Structures are given as C-alpha cells and as structure tokens.
Amino acid sequence: MNTFKSDNLFKEALRYIPGGVNSPVRAFKSVGSSPLFITKGIGSKIIDVDGNEFVDYIGSWGPHLFGHNPPFIKKAILDAIENGTSFGAPTELEVKIAKLISELVPSIEMVRMVNSGTEATMSAIRTARGYTGREKFIKFEGCYHGHADYFLIKAGSGALTLGIPTSPGVTKGNAADTLLADYNNIDSVKKLIKQNKNEIAAVIIEPIAGNMGVVRASDIFIKELRQICDQEKIVLIFDEVMTGFRVAQGGAQELFGIKPDLTTFGKIIGGGLPVGAFGGKKEIMEMVAPSGPVYQAGTLSGNPLAMAAGYAALSYIKNHSEIYTILEEKSAYLENGIKDNFKLLMKNYSLNRVGSMSTLFFVEEEVNSFKTAIKSDTVLYGKYFNEMLKRGIYLAPAQFEAAFISTEHSKEDLDKTIKANFESLSFINY
Ligand code: KE4
Numbered sequence: 001m002n003t004f005k006s007d008n009l010f011k012e013a014l015r016y017i018p019g020g021v022n023s024p025v026r027a028f029k030s031v032g033s034s035p036l037f038i039t040k041g042i043g044s045k046i047i048d049v050d051g052n053e054f055v056d057y058i059g060s061w062g063p064h065l066f067g068h069n070p071p072f073i074k075k076a077i078l079d080a081i082e083n084g085t086s087f088g089a090p091t092e093l094e095v096k097i098a099k100l101i102s103e104l105v106p107s108i109e110m111v112r113m114v115n116s117g118t119e120a121t122m123s124a125i126r127t128a129r130g131y132t133g134r135e136k137f138i139k140f141e142g143c144y145h146g147h148a149d150y151f152l153i154k155a156g157s158g159a160l161t162l163g164i165p166t167s168p169g170v171t172k173g174n175a176a177d178t179l180l181a182d183y184n185n186i187d188s189v190k191k192l193i194k195q196n197k198n199e200i201a202a203v204i205i206e207p208i209a210g211n212m213g214v215v216r217a218s219d220i221f222i223k224e225l226r227q228i229c230d231q232e233k234i235v236l237i238f239d240e241v242m243t244g245f246r247v248a249q250g251g252a253q254e255l256f257g258i259k260p261d262l263t264t265f266g267k268i269i270g271g272g273l274p275v276g277a278f279g280g281k282k283e284i285m286e287m288v289a290p291s292g293p294v295y296q297a298g299t300l301s302g303n304p305l306a307m308a309a310g311y312a313a314l315s316y317i318k319n320h321s322e323i324y325t326i327l328e329e330k331s332a333y334l335e336n337g338i339k340d341n342f343k344l345l346m347k348n349y350s351l352n353r354v355g356s357m358s359t360l361f362f363v364e365e366e367v368n369s370f371k372t373a374i375k376s377d378t379v380l381y382g383k384y385f386n387e388m389l390k391r392g393i394y395l396a397p398a399q400f401e402a403a404f405i406s407t408e409h410s411k412e413d414l415d416k417t418i419k420a421n422f423e424s425l426s427f428i429n430y
Contacts, residue, residue: 118146
C-alpha cells in the first residue's frame, strides 16, 4: 500500500502540531504505524491522499450513523449557509432541535447545546454540583468523558491507549473531588458513597462503555445505580455522547428502560459538525444561566450550520426508526462472520457488540469490566489493525475504542471485512 504522501504530510505535521494530529487517538501511536491523511469520505468509504480506499469503521468516531456526507445532511448545510454561518443570537432551529431531542429522549425536559462532548459533560457536572451544593462526583475506571481536568483520572479512550489515564497537568485539588468506582461493580459505588456521605453531587457513567472498548453495563447494575442515586439524592448522569441515537432511537437509556437525571450528547447530534448537548430534568436544568446561577456559555453554541446538520440527522432518525433494525442486521451479520472465523481458527477472542458499535478484544475470556478489558493483547491488536488496513479495512487505531457500522455499509463491505478478518487473524497468529 503506497503511503508516500501521507508519510510526507505526517513529517510536516509533526513540525507544527503536537504529535502531528489534533486529537491523540488519530496518531496511530499504539499500533506502531503512521496515520493516513484522508481527503474524502463518501458513504461507507474513506479515501486517503495516496488514493487508497478503505471501508471505514471509525465514522469520525461515531457521528456518521448514515455514512460520510449523506445527501440529506449535505443539503441541509448548503441551504443553511445561504443565510450566513453564525449570528450569536437565538434562531428558530435551536428551538426546533431542543424540542426534537426531548421528543426522542423522554428524560430530556430541557437541553442546552454546546460544541463538543467535553463541554457537555463538564457542564453537566457543574450543573449537578450547583443543584446539589455538593462537590464530589463518581466516575468509573476506563470510562472517558472528554478531557476536562477532573475527568482525566484513570480515563479511557486515548488516555488509556497512550498509557496516560491520569494526565499530568491535572492538579491534586481538581482530582480530589473525583471518586473512582469499578464498572459493573455496585459494591464499589456503595463503598464510595458510605465514605463520602452527603458529599457526592453526581455519578457519571457511559451506560454502554465505548472507551475501554465496548463493555455493556448489566441491567441490574444500572437499575441499582438508579436506586442508590434516588436514595442518596445524587444526580445520575448518563454520558451518551457515543451511544445517544447510536444504539437505539432513544439511546442506551431506552435499552435499559432507566431515566437518568441528566444526559450528555455529542457526535450524531451534530450530523458531522461540532455539537454537544446536555439536558434532563427541568428542575436541574433551570439552574443553568441565565435562568439560574450555574454559569455555562459558548460563542458558537447552537450555531445555524451545526444545528442544520444536527436537525437533519435527528429528523431522519425520528422519521426512520427502521434504521435501527437495518443497523442490527448488518452488525449481526458481521459479528457472525467474525465468530465463524474464530471457530475456524480455534480462537476464542472476545467480541463485544451493542447494536452498531463493537470491539474485538484480543483476550480469550469474557470482557465485562475494565479489569478484563485491559487483559487484551494490545500488541496483537496493533498487528491486526495493520493487516486489516493493508486489506482495505480502516479500524480504530487503538484497542480501547469502538468500531461503528453505518446504514451505508453494504453486504459487499461486510463480506470484504469478514474475509480480511480471517486472513489477518491467520497471519498474526502464525
Ligand atoms: P468530544 O469532546 O471529543 O467531542 O467528546 C468527548 C467524549 C465524551 N464522552 C464520551 C462517551 C466520548 O466517547 C467522548 C469522545 N469519544 C472519543 C472516542 N473514543 C473521541 C475521539 C477523540 O478523542 O479524538
């Protein structure tokens, strides 16, 4: 595979940009190769500067539920740009998207738009602190909620991949209020609550983790978490930046049948443009300025272009709930093909999937916690990644991430992936 132009661009990028990338996980650092510079995305494919075409399972890390540059989102953006890009003033579309989100996700009585998942989660924590008057919060080891200081304590995603789950630059003061529990372990939560009675403002969780690789919380764990937060008057925050509108029309909370107090969103709600959001119970959200004292702001929050793209995406989701059946069929087909390969190769790797997000862990035991996820052989994952790339399949360049299928992934794409998976697993194991 010719990577001449990408290699040269990467050398130049390293001169001007830390690590040559604008987000660490893109650097291919943990898979031992150099990143490809992409020029175009269309449907299920991406094309790099050297003309190589790949079946894309990153989908910009989750936003592209409908594949790259779907015509209906492209049209919405082009129509919007005729009227300008941003006014710094309220627009009708912001009211419409807020209403639509609350229709699709019943726990959302009010919602505030922001510009990234990180802004959404940090604002949700601040709001929970303002609402309860308490300062501490519980997160789970291996979950990633963006890069606000107090989240970068044993975080997942790129922080875990690069071996910096607790980042330098995060002060002791900031870290002091972050309490760490074990995913899927309710006793670890009870212990922290006992030790910090009436001091905990919130519990934040990825109800289906994507940032330690895909690990689904158990129904009983989520149910007990809801019960404990009710008893202790702790704000339960579902971080659905990745799962929102991905795993179901109403997100992970629809699958669990559990209503959190606050939910954070990102990725899909921006239709490929920078958007995040946080919302939930009216009595909590009315704490947010200017209706309440908890300050939160953003120059480009709710800007017309991003709202046009996001509203087009969410409107399609509202009017075409059948896409989740289609995504499930495609994802199950791929899962079954890969598991058939495991049988042929007498390998018992762990393939975790919820809807159209999945992770292949290179460990031969069930992965249902952070402790089992990190048993995965990341060196073998790196070899697998590069073999799949040679065969035209573009996976996450990191073990502790999710792969995403879009409505545009064809049977031909999936068959090509199953074949490449067999050949790659054969090659790296022998
Ligand atoms: P952003 O600030 O990157 O928009 O969102 C942060 C975030 C919050 N919560 C969850 C559950 C998330 O998955 C994310 C971001 N996800 C990563 C992928 N694992 C973004 C990719 C990257 O960091 O470049």
